[in-house]
Amino acid sequence: MFPNRCPVCGEVIGAQDRFCTDCHEKLTPYSGETLIAGSSRFIAAFEYDGNVSPAVMLLKNGVCGNAAYALGGELADILVKSGMSQNIDVIVPVPLHRSDRMKRGFDQTELIAREVSRITGIPVSCAAEKIRLTLPQKRLGREERMRNLAGAFSVPEPALIRGKRVLLLDDVCTTGSTLAELAEVLINAGVAEVFCAACCKTPDNIDQKT
Ligand SMILES: [Zn+2]
Numbered sequence: 550m551f552p553n554r555c556p557v558c559g560e561v562i563g564a565q566d567r568f569c570t571d572c573h574e575k576l577t578p579y580s581g582e583t584l585i586a587g588s589s590r591f592i593a594a595f596e597y598d599g600n601v602s603p604a605v606m607l608l609k610n611g612v613c614g615n616a617a618y619a620l621g622g623e624l625a626d627i628l629v630k631s632g633m634s635q636n637i638d639v640i641v642p643v644p645l646h647r648s649d650r651m652k653r654g655f656d657q658t659e660l661i662a663r664e665v666s667r668i669t670g671i672p673v674s675c676a677a678e679k680i681r682l683t684l685p686q687k688r689l690g691r692e693e694r695m696r697n698l699a700g701a702f703s704v705p706e707p708a709l710i711r712g713k714r715v716l717l718l719d720d721v722c723t724t725g726s727t728l729a730e731l732a733e734v735l736i737n738a739g740v741a742e743v744f745c746a747a748c749c750k751t752p753d754n755i756d757q758k759t
Pocket residue numbers: 555556557558559560568569570571572573
C-alpha cells in the first residue's frame with residue numbers, strides 16, 4: 550500500500566488523516582456570504598489561497614492522491630455542522646465534459662461528492678451532464694461568462710432528481726456563474742430546491758469582475 554500523504558506538503562500522514570497538522574492549521578475556513586442565483590444557500594470549507602492551492606492542484610493535474618478524500622471530508626464536516634446536510638436528498642456533482650474527464654483520468658468533483666456521501670450518508674446522483682466544452686470562466690466578463698455557459702449542461706434523466714432537494718457540489722467556486730447556470734438547469738428539470746457547496750471559494754474581490 551502507498552502511504553497516505555498530506556495533499557498540501559506531501560509529508561507522510563496517518564492512514565485516516567486528511568492533512569498534516571501544520572498544513573491544516575494554515576488553512577483559512579470560509580467565512581464569506583456568497584449568493585448563487587437559483588440556490589437557497591452556498592457553503593464552502595475553505596477560502597481559496599496559497600495554503601490550500603497545492604491540494605487543489607493535485608485534483609486538477611490528474612494525480613489526485615488523497616486530495617479528494619481530504620477536501621471532501623472537510624466539506625462534509627461543514628455540511629453536517631451547519632445543519633445543511635439535513636435538508637438535502639441527493640448530491641449532484643458539477644460535471645466535467647467527457648473529453649476533459651478522459652484527459653484527467655477521473656472526475657475530481659465526483660470523487661469529492663463520493664467522500665461527502667460516505668460521511669453524510671446522502672446519495673450521489675451524477676444527474677447533470679456537460680454536453681458542450683466551454684472556455685475557462687475566470688478570464689471572461691459577466692456577459693461572456695453567461696454566453697459561454699448557455700446550453701453547456703443538461704439533465705438527461707430528470708426523473709432521477711425530480712422533486713428532490715439537491716446539493717450541487719463543485720471543487721472550487723470562482724465566479725459562481727457555473728453553479729448558477731446549473732442551478733437553473735436543475736430547477737428546469739424539476740428539482741424542489743438547490744443548495745450549493747464547494748471545497749474552496751476564491752476571495753470575493755477576485756469575483757467582482759463584470
Ligand atoms: Zn502538510
